[in-house]
Amino acid sequence: MSINETPIKLEKFSFTENQLTIIWSDGRTSQLAAIWLRDHCQMPQSRDPVSGQRLLNITDIPVDIRIANVAQNDVMLVVDFAPDSHQSEFSISWLLDNCYCLNVQMDVRSESGKKLWQKSSFGGKLPRCNYDLFCDSPDSKQSALQSFKDFGFVILDDVPGNEGQVLKVINQFGFVRETNYGPLFEVRTKVDANNLAFTNLGLGCHLDNPYRDPVPGIQLLHCLQSSTTGGESILQDGFMAANILRDENPQHFETLCRQWINYRFQDTNTDLHSRVPMFETNDKNEIIKVRYNNRSIGTLKLDPDQVTEFYAAYRHYAEIIEREVLQIQFKLNPGELMMFDNTRVLHARNGYSKGGVRHLQGAYSDLDGLYSTLNTLKTKTLRLAD
Numbered sequence: 001m002s003i004n005e006t007p008i009k010l011e012k013f014s015f016t017e018n019q020l021t022i023i024w025s026d027g028r029t030s031q032l033a034a035i036w037l038r039d040h041c042q043m044p045q046s047r048d049p050v051s052g053q054r055l056l057n058i059t060d061i062p063v064d065i066r067i068a069n070v071a072q073n074d075v076m077l078v079v080d081f082a083p084d085s086h087q088s089e090f091s092i093s094w095l096l097d098n099c100y101c102l103n104v105q106m107d108v109r110s111e112s113g114k115k116l117w118q119k120s121s122f123g124g125k126l127p128r129c130n131y132d133l134f135c136d137s138p139d140s141k142q143s144a145l146q147s148f149k150d151f152g153f154v155i156l157d158d159v160p161g162n163e164g165q166v167l168k169v170i171n172q173f174g175f176v177r178e179t180n181y182g183p184l185f186e187v188r189t190k191v192d193a194n195n196l197a198f199t200n201l202g203l204g205c206h207l208d209n210p211y212r213d214p215v216p217g218i219q220l221l222h223c224l225q226s227s228t229t230g231g232e233s234i235l236q237d238g239f240m241a242a243n244i245l246r247d248e249n250p251q252h253f254e255t256l257c258r259q260w261i262n263y264r265f266q267d268t269n270t271d272l273h274s275r276v277p278m279f280e281t282n283d284k285n286e287i288i289k290v291r292y293n294n295r296s297i298g299t300l301k302l303d304p305d306q307v308t309e310f311y312a313a314y315r316h317y318a319e320i321i322e323r324e325v326l327q328i329q330f331k332l333n334p335g336e337l338m339m340f341d342n343t344r345v346l347h348a349r350n351g352y353s354k355g356g357v358r359h360l361q362g363a364y365s366d367l368d369g370l371y372s373t374l375n376t377l378k379t380k381t382l383r384l385a386d
Ligand SMILES: [Fe+2]
Pocket: 197, 206, 207, 208, 347
């Protein structure tokens, strides 16, 4: 709330057995079901006072729970329930902040919680943060993590050029997600590489590891050496591309949401399978995850009448992904580290010369740790502002 905003107050309330109705001073109305109120009781019998976690199961609440009385006591509403004679006190400010009528459930992972982008969105100025500031300044870290949340990527500058440094960067905001590649992986030309990523070939736009369950939510790539010709990095907003597909052909979008396909990775010691859709959506049909990796799609075993439709939709999305207006391209230089949301932002690289050295170290982390750090930093900032 800004300084000039008038605080919203409880204007009046009424109740029936099944529902509490509150009319707020700004004219809005909350209609709260008896079962919801009982389940959200904030009293010490219902919630652990330290952790705030629920102490009761849904089956502990009588199936015929109803409201027997509601009374206002200063800044509290006191609700008597029947038939269990339970009494709950709700602060009016808690009801305002938490009631389901006024507070739309925001899904920060979905397209509606993001700033979708294309090449022209940044005006040549990509989201970046100096690494020392990232480590030492909570404001800088919050701003960098917010960029990551909004755009799905951020670049850190002046990261020390030590081997293993990428793991220390992860420790600044979350936890390392170890895989069969180890805690980190080397990206440089290898003989008999088990993955095309470890050759000097160009790689088309993709998201990593759709064959894992769960897919690693964050990928980091730290440049240690780069003296080759080529090897530029490319990023692209997979949510934006999916939005364009939905606009251009809603049926193709639906097909990629509905049709589950197989992804696979196999080498001597590893054999990973998954069966998942290319687009994952939430209960509002908003995109929350994209999985796109042409190298890792396993043998497609679809219903015979779905094959042609799937390939048309898959091709359409692939064609959108190849549009240059949607891609940003830059050279990752020694000391730079890019981190991106591996459920949203596709990455690619141009092929590079055999002469010279290109050495990156990569690692994975998970989104929940990063979001937790960002939320905690925001809470501390708000407390300081109070
Ligand atoms: Fe990759």
